[in-house]
Amino acid sequence: MNPQDVDLAVTGYRVALREGVWRTHPAFGVLLLLLAERVRSIRVHAPQMPETLAAECDFALDDPRIRVFPWPVRVNSIGALRHPLRLLRQYRALVASGDVVFLRGGGPMIWSCHWMARRVGKPVIHWLISNPLAALPAAQRGYGRLVEFAGRVYTRVDAAMLRLGLRISRAEVIANGREVAALYRCPRAKVIVSSTIRASDFHDRADTCTGPGVRLLFVGYVRPEKGIEHLLRAIPLVRAAAPVDLAVVGSWEEFPAEKDRLTLLAGSLGIESRVTWLGHQAFGPALFSEMDASDVLVLPSLSEGTPRVLVEARARSLPVVATRVGGVPDSVVDSVDGLLVPPRDPVALAQGIQRLIEDGELRRRLIREGRRRVQGWTVDAFVEDIVGLIRGMPANLPPSR
Structure with a gap:
């Protein structure tokens, strides 16, 4: 697949609209701007942050090759899970908008993107960021014991579903460290050390x-x-x-x-x-x-x-x-x-x-x-890794039946 002919559908970080310009976290924004120079276009599907919580979204996505499709404002994953059908529709629009689907990190029901992509024959690159099972109990974040119990159950089920989704979509996997690659049972994952530095x-x-x-x-x-x-x-x-x-x-x-x-x-x-x-x-x-x-x-x-x-x-x-x-x-x-x-x-x-x-x-x-x-761990080197994965992908995957 020629990267310059690819429309890349992306999700993975929050966005905020400030002074008429969409912005995101620099760690995500720098990567998107560099990728935009190597592909035909980038379609960013991401939750919009309320202005009061958007301080870290200070990197302007001002490249005309990058289009932002904001999802309704939400503060965290719990807010998204209150509307599962709406979330699935958002993921379906994400998968439909590009030739290659690029997922960064986890997220509520992110595994469904793999199922949808396989169904329509879209290749997937999934960049796995961290181990959700290693996070602190929700009670220590101030959510209470009941939410802690529900969160533990949900996290384990979600991780299992994502492991299955990675197999179904035959995704190319990039993992932040060996622990993350092992958690999702991806022995062929490209293990990296993430960076925003140039x-x-x-x-x-x-x-x-x-x-x-x-x-x-x-x-x-x-x-x-x-x-x-x-x-x-x-x-x-x-x-x-x-x-x-x-x-x-x-x-x-x-x-x-x-x-x-x-x-x-x-x-x-x-x-x-x-x-x-x-x-x-x-x-x-x-x-x-x-x-x-x-x-x-x-x-x-x-x-x-x-x-x-x-x-x-x-x-x-x-x-x-x-x-x-x-x-x-x-x-x-x-x-x-x-x-x-x-x-x-x-x-x-x-x-x-x-x-x-x-x-x-x-x-x-x-x-x-x-x-x-x-x-050797610059963001430029990481972009080359991603472009290399796109270049090695077949032009068409057979859709599932």
């Missing part, structure tokens, strides 16, 4: 932790599964000659109660004045300036796919300490290009941070090796 975004810095203080950086959504609580508990345990502060970059609009809880925790630990909540910072100069002003990136997550921020930080010559969960070990090799510690362990996290602060030779080696290792 070659021009790399920044060469020889060392960090050389100033009068140490600035730790966390980048990600302020959600329970990000493990920020354990990072806050680790900070008083770091025994460093220089004062240690923390900057938190990330949106908390979906979970304001979590941010309030963490603020209270910082106060009870006596470190409230050492923690700065910066909110969402746009990918690009705003985010890069925070990385360049920091000494160590810390990712204390309880569950993950292959976090983009670990690639972005190393590309900016920022050493990383992360927890050994999900696809993180596919991205970071312990003591080679970063440090890995167990999750939910503030003591181990503090020891990893302190080790980086005190051992300059180790720190400089991790910076050099980290920057070198992520050079």
Whole structure:
């Protein structure tokens, strides 16, 4: 199949309409703009976010080859499941709109796209982002025990249905890490480390932790599964000659109660004045300036796919300490290009941070090796992988009978 003759039907992230322009998250938007240069057109089908929750949708989809077909406003998957027939109609329109269907991540009843695509003979590429079974219980997100039980049942059934759907559609699978590929039983999946970084975004810095203080950086959504609580508990345990502060970059609009809880925790630990909540910072100069002003990136997550921020930080010559969960070990090799510690362990996290602060030779080696290792994980390389999959697809698949 010639990619330049392909209309690509895509879903996978939310969109927001601002100042007459459709926008999405940079991690999705950069990929779409680069793909638009390689295919005939892109039709994006995605839920529209309410303006109050759309801070991270700051990347303009202003290429005329990209058309957006918004779905009704919803905050989360629970909202979509209240209208299953409408959701199925949206998926049917998605499948009908393109020559190739490109699905990013999970989503309520996303498995139905595979069944629909097989029925009409449309090839599918599915980029699997993370392990939904590893997410925190819903009760810890504030939804209550009943929703937690229903969520567990639904998640397991949905994962089983998606495994079946992948077989039915004969989809080409891209997986963020080996754990995700194993969960969906896709031994032929292309295992990747996801990234939004481009070659021009790399920044060469020889060392960090050389100033009068140490600035730790966390980048990600302020959600329970990000493990920020354990990072806050680790900070008083770091025994460093220089004062240690923390900057938190990330949106908390979906979970304001979590941010309030963490603020209270910082106060009870006596470190409230050492923690700065910066909110969402746009990918690009705003985010890069925070990385360049920091000494160590810390990712204390309880569950993950292959976090983009670990690639972005190393590309900016920022050493990383992360927890050994999900696809993180596919991205970071312990003591080679970063440090890995167990999750939910503030003591181990503090020891990893302190080790980086005190051992300059180790720190400089991790910076050099980290920057070198992520050079092959640019978004441009990922686009080439996707285009290669399209090129290898047959022009027509036989529809199911």
